[in-house]
Amino acid sequence: MDTTLATFEKDVIEASALAPVLIDFWAPWCGPCKTLGPMLEKLEAEYAGRWKLVKVNVDENQELAMHFQVRSIPHVIAFADGQPVDQFIGVLPEGQLREFIDRLIPDAAEGERRAAHEALAEGRRDEAYDALKAALAYDPGFDDARMDLIELLLADNRVDEAHNEVDLLSPKTTQGIDARFNALKTRLDALDAAADLPPTDALEDRVAAHPDDLEARFDLASALIARRKYAGALEHLLEIVKRDRSFRDDIGRKTMLSVFDLAAHQPQLVGEWRRKLGAALN
Numbered sequence: 217m218d219t220t221l222a223t224f225e226k227d228v229i230e231a232s233a234l235a236p237v238l239i240d241f242w243a244p245w246c247g248p249c250k251t252l253g254p255m256l257e258k259l260e261a262e263y264a265g266r267w268k269l270v271k272v273n274v275d276e277n278q279e280l281a282m283h284f285q286v287r288s289i290p291h292v293i294a295f296a297d298g299q300p301v302d303q304f305i306g307v308l309p310e311g312q313l314r315e316f317i318d319r320l321i322p323d324a325a326e327g328e329r330r331a332a333h334e335a336l337a338e339g340r341r342d343e344a345y346d347a348l349k350a351a352l353a354y355d356p357g358f359d360d361a362r363m364d365l366i367e368l369l370l371a372d373n374r375v376d377e378a379h380n381e382v383d384l385l386s387p388k389t390t391q392g393i394d395a396r397f398n399a400l401k402t403r404l405d406a407l408d409a410a411a412d413l414p415p416t417d418a419l420e421d422r423v424a425a426h427p428d429d430l431e432a433r434f435d436l437a438s439a440l441i442a443r444r445k446y447a448g449a450l451e452h453l454l455e456i457v458k459r460d461r462s463f464r465d466d467i468g469r470k471t472m473l474s475v476f477d478l479a480a481h482q483p484q485l486v487g488e489w490r491r492k493l494g495a496a497l498n
Contacts, residue, residue, distance in 0.1 A: 219270045221279050227270050232295040234334060236267040236320040241281060241291040243274050249290045252307045256292075259310075259317060266321050294320050325355035332364060344368060359389045359397075366400055375407050399477035406441035413439050423452070430456050430463045437471065446479040450489045458496050469493065 219227040219239075228237050240256055242249035253271070260269040274281040274289060284293060284300075294302040294316075304316060322330065332347035345368065351361040362381055369378040382390075382404065389397050413419065419436040422429060433452045440449035453475070456468030472493055476486045 217270055219272060220277055224280065228295050229298045231268055231270075232298055234330060235265065236301075236317075236322075237295045238267060238269050238317070238320075239284075239293045239295065240269060240271045241274050241284070241286045241289050241293070242271060243289055246289050248307045252290045252292075255307075255310060255313060259313065263317070263321075266327075267317060296320060323354070325351045325358050325361065327351075328354065329358070329361045329364065332361075336368070341368070341372075356384070357386055359385050363389075363396055363400060370400070370403060370407075375404070378404060395473075395477050399474045402471055402474035403441060403478055406438040409435065409438040410442035416440070416443075427455075428459065430460060430468075434464070434467065434471075441471075441475060441478070444478075446475050446482070447485055447489075450475055450485075450492075454489070454492055454496060457493065469497070 217227060228239060231237050238256065240249075240253060242253055256269050260267065272280050274286060284291075288305050290307065291305050292303060293300050302316070302320065308316065321327075328347045328351035332344040332351065335341075335343035335347060345365070348361055348365040348368070351358055352365070355361075362385055366378045366381045369375075369381065378400075382400070385397065413435050416436065416439050419432060419439060422432040423436055426432065433456055437449040437452040437456075440446070440452070450472060453468045453472045456463055457466075457472070461469070472489065476490065479486050
């Protein structure tokens with residue numbers, strides 16, 4: 217397709233989140249462009265949707281040409297995930313052109329993961345599950361896809377299945393400093409704990425009667441995390457930090473950091489409690 221400054225965002229930036237996009241800067245008077253253009257169109261058809269070709273007529277879109285510092289044509293710039301990632305000037309032999317394209321195309325597992333994200337964004341949860349399982353069938357060690365699946369299982373309250381998937385994560389993720397995994401583990405631990413805890417109102421009564429009972433405060437915070445009531449959980453975790461940093465190896469602060477990741481979709485909440493934590497630590 218042809219694009220312009222007005223449609224560039226949709227045609228290139230947004231589209232490249234789903235598949236790589238190659239922008240062919242050309243002009244009708246350019247001889248080499250007449251060689252490269254048909255080659256690109258042929259390969260786009262051959263690859264059947266695995267990448268997208270967008271053409272920019274530099275005579276009609278000088279602002280775009282200037283923005284990308286196009287001084288000689290044909291000039292091809294590749295976009296992926298909304299960013300320029302590679303480029304070449306002139307005409308490449310077809311073999312080199314294929315190599316250039318193949319370097320851009322995500323492998324099968326990553327392609328399935330992207331398909332899962334797209335399906336989830338459109339509310340097609342069953343398709344998202346299928347795509348994530350396909351990604352993991354291609355690459356069982358693809359921890360990012362497995363954590364996507366764990367998050368989806370937790371959102372659907374399929375806790376036992378989430379535990380099974382955690383057991384399949386690599387030691388690199390589970391034994392390293394991975395903020396996303398730590399957040400998922402905090403939620404799972406909270407769900408496990410909540411199953412054996414007294415009702416929330418009973419825990420609130422315990423804390424009200426014994427404000428220094430940090431174990432009760434942590435139990436209450438765990439119950440609230442399990443119910444995704446992050447503001448209430450952070451309130452009690454911060455109180456633990458203020459009263460005793462050494463309690464259970466600084467678990468109040470560490471759990472707050474994990475809750476920040478769990479509540480990343482609530483930036484105002486996270487920002488507020490980060491500031492409160494910073495003030496308490498200083």
